[in-house]
Amino acid sequence: MNNLKKVTHIADFQRLARRRVPKMFYDYADSGSWTESTYRANESDFQRLQFKQRVAVNIEQRSTQTQLLGVPASMPVALAPTGLTGMQHADGEMLAAQAAKNYGVPFTLSTMSICSLEDVAAYTRAPFWFQLYVMRDRSFMEALIDRAKAANCSALVLTLDLQVLGQRHKDIKNGLTTPPKPTLKNLLNLATKPYWCSQMIKTPRRTFGNIVGHAKGVSDVSSLSIWTAEQFDPTLCWDDIEWIKKRWGGKLILKGIMEPEDAQLAVDAGADAIVVSNHGGRQLDGAPSSIAALPAIVAAVQGKTEIYLDGGVRGGQDVLRALALGADGVMIGRAFLYALGAAGQAGVERCLEIIANELSISMALCGRRTLAEVDRSVLRNPAIFD
Numbered sequence: 001m002n003n004l005k006k007v008t009h010i011a012d013f014q015r016l017a018r019r020r021v022p023k024m025f026y027d028y029a030d031s032g033s034w035t036e037s038t039y040r041a042n043e044s045d046f047q048r049l050q051f052k053q054r055v056a057v058n059i060e061q062r063s064t065q066t067q068l069l070g071v072p073a074s075m076p077v078a079l080a081p082t083g084l085t086g087m088q089h090a091d092g093e094m095l096a097a098q099a100a101k102n103y104g105v106p107f108t109l110s111t112m113s114i115c116s117l118e119d120v121a122a123y124t125r126a127p128f129w130f131q132l133y134v135m136r137d138r139s140f141m142e143a144l145i146d147r148a149k150a151a152n153c154s155a156l157v158l159t160l161d162l163q164v165l166g167q168r169h170k171d172i173k174n175g176l177t178t179p180p181k182p183t184l185k186n187l188l189n190l191a192t193k194p195y196w197c198s199q200m201i202k203t204p205r206r207t208f209g210n211i212v213g214h215a216k217g218v219s220d221v222s223s224l225s226i227w228t229a230e231q232f233d234p235t236l237c238w239d240d241i242e243w244i245k246k247r248w249g250g251k252l253i254l255k256g257i258m259e260p261e262d263a264q265l266a267v268d269a270g271a272d273a274i275v276v277s278n279h280g281g282r283q284l285d286g287a288p289s290s291i292a293a294l295p296a297i298v299a300a301v302q303g304k305t306e307i308y309l310d311g312g313v314r315g316g317q318d319v320l321r322a323l324a325l326g327a328d329g330v331m332i333g334r335a336f337l338y339a340l341g342a343a344g345q346a347g348v349e350r351c352l353e354i355i356a357n358e359l360s361i362s363m364a365l366c367g368r369r370t371l372a373e374v375d376r377s378v379l380r381n382p383a384i385f386d
């Protein structure tokens, strides 16, 4: 992609990614569970929140600077943990982490990444966040926590909304595997993806970097769902957080909170931050959008932890809407995945630039100079989700 300046919004990246990334991996990103109603609502509910346009305010000096868990960030955005990112683009996790570092925002590495904790640490030489699933094999979890510490990770993101795997039709129909099996259908599709193939040929990383060795033979969606059913711990309960927090000993973010009762329990469990998230509409279809769930959680938490939101954020305007309703920051999943698939590290950097510009300009048009000036009065109808 020579001229990324002509990519002006995330939908451009999505179109490019659809063209450039093998169908099974593009579909893996662009899908939700069952009817995908929650996946769609995550995006469309943002549009229901209208801004108040304000004029004749001196907004020449503006800043999107903030702190996330006490660490300065150029804007209130972090890259969400996403599995198989190294299949959207060769070495995808390393490149996305480097882009996040260059842009001054946190990157989160998924347990189910292609590049390992050690790969990302060696490549970026900078702290990042590590996302952990709760698994039955506690010694494996302990090993992952210790590896995250050794890799200098600055926060542990514990995902609570995947005790069982939500069904995504497309993955089953596509026969998702990593790497793709050399079937005629896959080979014909790969033949139309020269950019992806030319990058992928340069790297040895093809399967789950953090769990390879532990989960032998797990590469396709059916063996992954069997492994998930066997490994991911359906008995997980709030008491488990205690030993994880103790073993980790650093900042803990609890991800997948959608109800005020659970937010309260997360506060009681000692979370430093929570992520209001329905896993991007990939788990419980029929749950509300994340933005609709946010206000009640903000009211319940009363500032006792930081609150991040993810799900459906496709630009800086969505960031501003989430902040207006009380979030301290947002995480982006598909927005950066599409950019990565379209154009690698430069794509992710451009994605962050687009979001930052959109946030800054929208703040200005609402008459706000700093994030401290952003509250519900930025919106005309802030109460629609109360």
Ligand code: FNR
Pocket (backbone or CB within 6 Å): 028, 029, 030, 042, 080, 081, 082, 083, 084, 110, 111, 112, 131, 159, 255, 277, 278, 279, 280, 281, 282, 310, 311, 312, 313, 331, 332, 333, 334, 335
């Ligand atoms: C995810 N998500 C996710 N979450 C997590 O905690 N661990 C993981 O491994 C993954 N994997 C994953 C893969 C893909 C392809 C997607 C799209 C999402 C959920 C992710 O962290 C985040 O909650 C959503 O992506 C947010 O929604 P948007 O921004 O994608 O709409």
